[in-house]
Amino acid sequence: MAEQVKRELIPNEEFVKHSDIFNKKEVIKVTDNIYAAIGFALGNSIMGFLEKGVALPEVWSHHKLPNEVASFFTTSYGAKVRRSSRQFGVMVPASRKINAGLGLDVHIHHIPGETSDQIGVWIPSWKAFLSGDDVYKAFPNIYTIRGAPARDPVDWYTSVQKMLDLDPDYLVPSHHRPLIGKNDIRNVLIPYRDGIQFVHDQALRFINKGLTPDEIAKRVKLPEKLEKHPYLREFYGTVPWSWRPSRPFPLSTPEKASRVIALAGGVNNVISEAIKAWNKDDIQWALELASYVLIQDKNNKDAKKLKVDALNLLGSRQINSIAANYFITCALETEGIVNLEDESTRKNEWQIIQKLPLKQLFQIFSTMFTPEVGVCETTEGVVQFIFSDTNSFMVLRIRNGVAIIEENGKAKNADVTVKTTEAKLKEAFITRLDGKGDYTKVLDIDGGIVKFKNYMNCFEEDFQLLLP
Template sequence: MPELIFSRSLTYTAYTSKPGLSDHELSDSSQPAMNTVEFLFVLLVCALAAFVGYQVQLSSKKPELSTRVIRDMVAEKELVEHSKEFQKKEIRKVSDNIYMGIGYALGNAIMVIAPDGLIIVDVTESSMAAKEILAEFRKITQKPIKAIIYTHHHTDHIGGVGGFIEDPSNLPDIWAHEQLPLEIRKFHTTAYGAKFKRSMRQFGVFVTKDKFQNAGIGIQLNYGKAKDSMGFILPNKLLEEMELDTNIAGLDVRLMKIPGETSDQIGLWVPSYKAFMCADDIYRAFPNIYTIRGAPARDPVAWYTSLQRMLDLKPEYLVPSHTQPIIGKENVQKVLEMYRDGIQFVHDQAIRFINKGYSPDDVVKHVIMPDKLRLHSHLREFYGTVPWSVKGVFQLYLGWFSGDPVDLFPLSNSDKASRIVALAGGVSEVLSAAIKAWNDNDIQWALELASYVLVVDDRNAEARKLKVDCLTLLGMRNINAIASNYYITSALETSGALHLEIDDKHRAEIIQALGARELFELVTTMYKYEECGGRSDVVVFEIIDKKELYTIQLRNFVAIMRDDIRPEQYDLRVRATEQAVKTMMAERIVNVRLRDLKDFKLEGSEEKFRNFMACFESDWNK
């Protein structure tokens, strides 16, 4: 942890008690006796003077924001050092027939040279990065790309596929697990607006260069570059079994389902090369058993079981889709054992203390990894953390309820904040306590108190500045890259320097990647019932080029999407191509002249259709 630099010696003086008269002053017999009226008058004057003095003392003793200890914003040294793992763009030779591109994007791209061509395992999130990597691969071999393998559905493994497509009219085989298409649809249609913002914070996409270190498992997430794009091509070869022995490009391989970071994850075992492409089941950082960008907790038992299956193969080369490869049978065995056992330790000990009846936060306090595990190079908490994982295990088995009846129907954060501020004596008192906490180096408490003030008084500049500084300092001190990035991005948002939204380019790319079904499913989650709850419209969408029919009905404060009925009665009917529907949604219906929209025909009133569409949010991230 970096040393704290103090600009001056400052301490916080506790409020003194109200001064009063001493016993000697009240009982000294040498003074002339006072009658009752005189005594009461003197007592009243003294009390008034004491009250005024107390108020002056209060105001003079409260630390002002300008007198806070100044703390040095120095990045955590071990996290800075971790950047060396992937900060250099390079084509790493793993063996004579396996190469990997690392440092170009968040994810790696792996080239396996087979007798009849190339197998590309994962394609990064960026078409620009993929093209760079392919250009370097082409300096090694000119063999054609016969197959691409998506190890799982995360964008940093599939988004750059366009960079590896050399002939769009002759696509290679694209392999994935059978669950992958469904997982992609779920990812982009379920709480995507929230997940997008959290992802931008987690990966530090908008963190300034002077504060950004890395993204934990890669140098950075490529997002938002003008000439870049995140695309996707559906797989045409699906793994349906736990294992499949097959031949790709003249090479005997085994495709294996290896659930861990995702349930649709697959790995590639090449027996003749003694190499295993392990996707995201292992990387040089503690695993993300729970990810703060938002997702169901991952199953630790499935994860360490997958690692055990890798161990049993006894590979000599372990090639992950993030961070550097592990080479040598003994090295591979040692790393796999420690990684596997580290995950089991966190799972088992979390269950142990859950069964004692502890709440999630108390379980966290009890699950501390022994140094042999904690200090291992592949279990340092650069990406996932033990506390997040413990809470993930709790959520996986018991859900959100802590077990404490206080949590059955708790106060909202805003209600709790207003009551705490009132209990503490008002905004001034809470802010004073927050500054004291800052001066005492109790930064988390200072952050919480400043946040309470802002809930009650959003325009309080002192509280806002203090919160920004707390978030920034916590970010700079943290060994965990995604926690660091999340803190610092949140500081930018709190200061008003950043406003996270999905831009039109990215929004259009997502819409183009989804089918009509997914788009209509998404629309139902955007229904503004408070504005349209009394309506009972039925609108039919006929997708003429796909021969699909979808109905959206407003009823009982919900929007119901059906694809299995052909209603006899409806209010409006749209006959359009899938692309026309996508264009309508990408342009946010309010900006579209329906009559000028190609391949889009509306049967019924345009005004009524616009009123119907106005019942839904104009964007899913608002």
Template sequence: MEGPQVAFLVLLLALTGYLGNRLWAAINGPSYRERILRLASADQHLTNHTAEFARPEILQVSDGLYMAIGYALANSIMIEGKDEIVIVDVTESYETGLAIMSAFRNITKKPVAAIVYTHNHADHTYGAKAFIENDQNPPDIWAHESTNREFIRTFTANAAGYRRAMRQFGVFLPNSVNSGIGKMLKYGDGKATIGLVFPNKFVNQKVTNLTLAGIEMSIVHIPGETDDQIGVWLPKQEAFLCADDVYKAFPNLYAIRGTPDRNLLQWVESIDTIIEYSPQHLVPSHTRPVEGKSKIQDILTAYRDAIQYIHDQTVRYINQGMDVIDIAKKVVLPESLRTHPYLQEFYGTTEWSVKTVFTSYLGWFNGDAVDLSPLSKMERADRMVKLVGVSKLLEQAREALRAKDFQWALELSSYVLIMNPGHREATEIKLDCLTSLGSRQKSANGRNYYLTSAFELAGLVDSSISLKKNRENGIKILPIEYIFKALQVRFKPEDCGQVTTSVYFVFQDSNIHISLIIRNGIAIVKHGECLHCDLVVTTTETVFKDMIGSRIKAITAYGSGEIEIQGGAMNFRNIMSCFERNK
């Protein structure tokens, strides 16, 4: 089959699957959408919380210190020096960054001397290009030395993290109230552009004293929500820029979008560090600034005490031999903390936090031998259907739904749907459960996740299209080394487990040399020249990134002369087919 025929076949197969999904959604979607929206509501406290960041505005915190809030999920902060300015955090997209920079320019026209990333999260880094007004003389970008490693880790699990983040932040919901720490994540909807620029200046000390734009400041390592997190102390203004260690919501000690375990005691120590500075102004990267030493000390003390309480009581019950689910139900903050305005569960929750403490100490196994090798969801559903029968499961699910026992009805209907995808009554019960559970959440994360899951079940939300666009945009700006690291986890041993070979890549435009070694069902990436590799591929980063991003562009590249292959083009094609392509 010739190249154009292959390209047409690939496009036809993709189109067939896409149209199949669209047809199902077109038939069922309208009634299901109406069903979800009819049931969906929002916790009144969460709704009221929107006032914290309801409209875009620039707040003057102190002389020469400004915060942009309400433009995006995160804040951007401007520090004004005599002749230049420093920007701390740049929000989640090029577009939101442009809007903020335009507002900052109403205050000052001074050039940007430096940008500081408080940590690696997209809502703090992906808008950087909007703040770089002179490509010939760009500002330095400061970050912790581990930030680039975190970028690599995030990109490696890109697809899973992206889908779950879109649910957590409610990006595709028509009725999202807010995102707990900001109005809305303005990224992932297909309209936002990634403007990430990688940092070139790094700090690796607990405290690094700098003068940027003539401004004396200290960069303070305050690991908490992330290990690479840094804060900024401005002695002149007595202001501490605390990044995501503190904001006006219960902290995300675990993020349901999927994150490594967060070290709670390390987070507590970081807040203790902030307390020692005794700031007059607390300037978070989410929610509004706080003024007044006494008020700030109260907030910081309550925040750190709540985190420590969850840690200590979880470990206490672990040592009593309790199960993680039981501990999560048992640990409740004391009333003085539970009712504190900065510890309302608009973002994280105590229940999720307990579970992350458990896994950080003991891992996935809860200690009961029953759970050493449990049945898969498919196996459990199959046996439940055989044991009870679909009719009985649905009868019990209906009864549970009427009794507002939504979790049990959700589980029962899920068993039916696993074995009978598209079963209408089971789908309707599950939709009602997801919507009802979501409507009862005080946490924006929980509400958004339940309701987005309902829209996905109804065929009304498909994140794959925006995922593909964002991945293609990301590939263009990522260093080539990151892309090869991601290839390692795309290798398909079921197809290529017997393959033993090596490919040496020479990228002429960047003079980067990378070897890809395949053996024992894994792919290994090494840097530097390879004297004995089986194939040698000479090309440019641009061509290779196009090949990775698009099967059709890959087919075109083979015959265009844009890529030179020593060792056989067919051999190279076969090797690259061992890696999963974007879906």
């Protein structure tokens, strides 16, 4: 047996330096009557010490707070306690731990993000916003490995957008040092907001393409500009989380298939083992092995036959009609008898587009953006759409690898302006899906067709508003 090489445990240097931010305990005066306590951990927000006889202060929370607390301490409580203990390093030895107004006009904002009950405090006269747990100097924990409910990324980046819209002079997060100055705040909030939207949009884009969770985790990479931003370093959350210790950063399905085949000694050995599994009525294992071969060689006839047979057999054995339909349809797809991307399915898309409200149609842009194509990751631009029949406006803003939609927005300095009607725009989408002709005739484009095409080339081909 091969001898295992010993490797020294060396803490990540960048992570150690990041922890230094919190090592110094201090109370920072942000502006008059606003203070931030740094280095006192969670006790800052949940503990208070009062002299005997002093009236207890009121504690304000969002109405969802009781449900958030109850859900943690009831359903799957045991699993959450174990996984929380791992996440927060409860059992990690100390030697190895690296980090662990009366009369004032105050506006309370619901800003779901880290939790759905999150609230922020806006003090208009001071232009100060207290952002709770929604902004960290680290990539946010959209999914926690401890088992808390997954955070809704759309809610989260929408909450950050609310902060941007308020245009504060002071931003006071609960878990980090305050930020002072409009420009400094915007330089943090814009990439932070866009980073969350990027992960959501690209994950959904690849889900719609049929990729597996492991494949998506490999494919979704923050654009370099965001990945290197100090407020998006992955000290807290990461893009490819999984709670299992062996799977926080899983291999993609093609990588895994390649290694399984190599471990077995080649494709023929894998097929041989798959046939043995089939003969022993271990149909699921036969299906998985055949699938590994087809990932590496999609035209392998032996593997394809075995996969089709396994899918059909598993389908026939199901008591659940949904499962049966799923297995059998997959078998038909593998044989090439059924194509879920053919003309008949496209007709359904046309009908949907015709009936979709304009806002929902534009929202599809977000999950069709292709940052990996050409220079799209670094492309920036603003397209203003004006609809003469409804006197409405839409803005498509491209930056940081995301497409941002602003309903009824009016861009001051749009790079391209498209004038049309809602009906003509929908016709343009349908024409594009149909693969017929150039329909610049129905779009009045100001700012240059070439520039508009360059923007459209950053979207999935089926969703581009102009033919290349």
